[in-house]
Amino acid sequence: xLLQLSDxxxxxxxxxxxxxxxxxxxxxxxxxxxxxxxxxKTTVIRAILxxxxxxxxxxxxxxxxxxxxxxxFTPKEWKKVRGKEIxxxxxxxxxxxxxxxxxxxxxIEYITTQEDxxxxxxxxxxxxxLSLTNLPNPExxxxxYTFELSGGMRxxxxxxxxxxxxxxxxxxxxxxxxLDVTTQAQIVKELMKITKSSMIIVTHxxxxxxxxxxxxxxxxxxxxxxxxxxxxxxxxxKAEYTKTLLSxxxxxxxxxxx
Amino acid sequence: MPDENTExxxxxxxxxxxxxxxxxxxxxxxxxINLSIPxxxxxxxxxxxxxxKSTLxxxxxxxxxxxxxxxxxxGRDIVxxxxxxxxxxxxxxxxxxxxxxxxxxxxxxxxxxxxxxxxNFNLIKKSEVNEKARELLKQTELPEDxxxxxxxxxxxxxxxxxxxARALALEPEIxxxxxxxxxLDVSVQDTIIKLLVKxxxxxxxxxxxxxxxxxxxxxxxxxxxxxxxxxxxxxxDGDKLQYAKHPYTRALLNSVFSIDSGKNKEVKVLExxxxxxxxxxxGCPFQNRCAYKKEICAKEKPKLEEIEPNHSVACFxxxxx
Ligand SMILES: Nc1ncnc2c1ncn2[C@@H]1O[C@H](COP(=O)(O)OP(=O)(O)OP(=O)(O)O)[C@@H](O)[C@H]1O
Ligand SMILES: Nc1ncnc2c1ncn2[C@@H]1O[C@H](COP(=O)(O)OP(=O)(O)OP(=O)(O)O)[C@@H](O)[C@H]1O
Ligand code: SF4
Ligand SMILES: [Mg+2]
Ligand SMILES: [Mg+2]
Numbered sequence: 166x167l168l169q170l171s172d173x174x175x176x177x178x179x180x181x182x183x184x185x186x187x188x189x190x191x192x193x194x195x196x197x198x199x200x201x202x203x204x205x206k207t208t209v210i211r212a213i214l215x216x217x218x219x220x221x222x223x224x225x226x227x228x229x230x231x232x233x234x235x236x237x238f239t240p241k242e243w244k245k246v247r248g249k250e251i252x253x254x255x256x257x258x259x260x261x262x263x264x265x266x267x268x269x270x271x272x273i274e275y276i277t278t279q280e281d282x283x284x285x286x287x288x289x290x291x292x293x294x295l296s297l298t299n300l301p302n303p304e305x306x307x308x309x310y311t312f313e314l315s316g317g318m319r320x321x322x323x324x325x326x327x328x329x330x331x332x333x334x335x336x337x338x339x340x341x342x343x344l345d346v347t348t349q350a351q352i353v354k355e356l357m358k359i360t361k362s363s364m365i366i367v368t369h370x371x372x373x374x375x376x377x378x379x380x381x382x383x384x385x386x387x388x389x390x391x392x393x394x395x396x397x398x399x400x401x402x403k404a405e406y407t408k409t410l411l412s413x414x415x416x417x418x419x420x421x422x423x
Numbered sequence: 424m425p426d427e428n429t430e431x432x433x434x435x436x437x438x439x440x441x442x443x444x445x446x447x448x449x450x451x452x453x454x455x456i457n458l459s460i461p462x463x464x465x466x467x468x469x470x471x472x473x474x475x476k477s478t479l480x481x482x483x484x485x486x487x488x489x490x491x492x493x494x495x496x497x498g499r500d501i502v503x504x505x506x507x508x509x510x511x512x513x514x515x516x517x518x519x520x521x522x523x524x525x526x527x528x529x530x531x532x533x534x535x536x537x538x539x540x541x542x543n544f545n546l547i548k549k550s551e552v553n554e555k556a557r558e559l560l561k562q563t564e565l566p567e568d569x570x571x572x573x574x575x576x577x578x579x580x581x582x583x584x585x586x587x588a589r590a591l592a593l594e595p596e597i598x599x600x601x602x603x604x605x606x607l608d609v610s611v612q613d614t615i616i617k618l619l620v621k622x623x624x625x626x627x628x629x630x631x632x633x634x635x636x637x638x639x640x641x642x643x644x645x646x647x648x649x650x651x652x653x654x655x656x657x658x659x660d661g662d663k664l665q666y667a668k669h670p671y672t673r674a675l676l677n678s679v680f681s682i683d684s685g686k687n688k689e690v691k692v693l694e695x696x697x698x699x700x701x702x703x704x705x706g707c708p709f710q711n712r713c714a715y716k717k718e719i720c721a722k723e724k725p726k727l728e729e730i731e732p733n734h735s736v737a738c739f740x741x742x743x744x
Contacts, residue, residue: 317473375681415609
């Protein structure tokens with residue numbers, strides 16, 4: 166087992182927000198998390214990466230990664246793991262990047278801070294990663310600023326960075342919700358093809374969750390209300406909330422609003 | 424709906440937006456856009472990331488004015504408005520930004536964010552802020568005590584609802600929503616869309632709704648435009664989207680993931696890359712990714728032409744099904 170959360174509670178300013186989360190993830194396994202807005206999805210995956218906002222705190226339970234409780238990690242242990250063994254794709258990778266520094270310089274800096282290597286091999290590695298995500302003309306992308314790339318291209322840069330060190334665990338918070346559906350399909354298929362990492366994908370798009378996840382977890386009000394094999398949860402939902410959610414998924418040609 | 428009789432609240436005519444970058448480079452984000460927005464209806468816009476949707480809205484909102492063209496709103500060209508007239512005009516058009524996090528002042532409490540437009544136009548007194556804010560939050564399914572929070576202490580979807588509440592506050596004639604529901608779970612999304620529809624019926628609001636979720640926008644919008652590389656390539660009624668004829672619109676439809684795992688296997692990935700808007704090809708903007716391309720497509724740019732009532736396509740070889 167790569168990751169195990171048992172009875173995890175998380176609070177912001179002493180208010181318990183996430184309660185009693187349990188989950189297990191094997192090597193190479195992919196889990197999708199869907200659920201109510203504000204139910205704690207982002208909070209859970211931030212806790213796994215140890216990057217909760219200052220007001221946030223894990224107040225109960227264990228997060229065991231590769232046999233060790235990450236809640237007891239020293240800064241030195243985090244330095245070894247974060248960004249390398251466990252990495253994260255943010256909703257808008259473009260916002261996380263520096264607008265006045267070229268993509269290439271940022272990518273090279275990211276590689277050289279994680280790994281003892283020279284600039285030239287870092288450059289080559291970055292180009293290789295960019296081409297893996299199907300970005301055309303990666304040298305040109307390296308030489309661009311974020312605003313010169315479309316949302317989909319920026320998001321692929323974010324994905325390329327996140328998988329550079331072949332993380333054992335990839336966390337993705339709404340990786341495709343800012344993208345049009347053709348780019349989304351491209352990225353979903355690329356993610357499945359190019360990495361063997363375990364993944365946790367948070368998304369509001371249940372179709373994407375179903376396409377990516379072996380397992381599906383449904384959250385509501387800080388609690389896990391359903392958790393199981395994706396096909397089983399979708400074909401045979403047990404929790405009322407899961408049923409509500411599934412029935413609200415819009416489908417082309419479905420019931421009109423107006 | 425007899426369409427020729429529907430009055431248009433806004434006419435966008437020959438709107439072009441260019442960005443002039445370093446080194447004499449010109450980026451054409453919107454290329455000669457023409458749109459008629461029917462009053463009291465919902466107009467949906469879809470298209471690939473970076474095709475110019477937000478740029479178009481920013482031009483309408485005069486945040487980043489158009490390089491060329493006219494925007495006729497209630498009979499006047501708002502591109503030409505200045506000073507107080509311009510300011511008063513924006514009582515009637517509100518925008519829900521794509522990224523509310525970047526649009527909010529992080530030092531303001533939620534109650535002040537949602538009521539700020541009302542205060543700016545002297546429509547309520549400071550003493551009324553608390554009550555009005557709670558009413559607006561309730562409308563968008565947020566707990567009333569969120570009034571005292573700061574935006575960074577909320578989830579993504581909660582912030583998005585604050586942005587919607589703020590846009591509704593002024594009861595404007597047009598509400599332009601830029602990906603306003605993408606951070607919401609489908610159940611809250613359903614509630615918010617129902618609220619918008621209810622308000623439209625009661626108060627006659629017009630919506631311009633940019634959205635990557637094709638299914639959602641087609642079920643909500645009366646009319647839709649599909650954009651690609653700064654151009655409108657197809658205009659179609661929302662309830663007819665599945666009968667679209669432009670190869671790009673078809674590619675969009677083929678890319679949608681479904682909760683039906685069988686259907687997901689059929690999802691096709693559109694090959695090739697979007698050309699750079701710095702370097703728009705001669706001819707059809709979609710040619711390098713189009714499976715139906717013929718010689719003429721690289722030479723001439725197809726015009727947006729009506730092929731049946733209320734349905735226009737910019738393609739030499741529209742797909743018939
Ligand atoms: N910094 C913070 N301080 C206080 N409360 C917070 C903070 N960040 C989030 N919260 C609250 O914690 C709850 C869970 O937030 P979280 O961001 O994890 O939700 P989410 O499931 O990711 O929602 P969404 O789908 O809307 O992004 C929300 O009710 C939110 O208001
Ligand atoms: N201030 C700016 N300076 C230079 N180029 C810009 C600027 N704003 C937008 N662009 C460019 O204009 C094009 C259209 O961008 P826009 O934000 O309108 O796209 P969009 O359709 O809203 O995409 P998305 O779906 O990703 O939000 C892009 O190529 C973008 O890089
Ligand atoms: S005009 Fe030609 S290249 Fe363009 S969409 Fe139609 S068939 Fe394809
Ligand atoms: Mg979130
Ligand atoms: Mg946009």
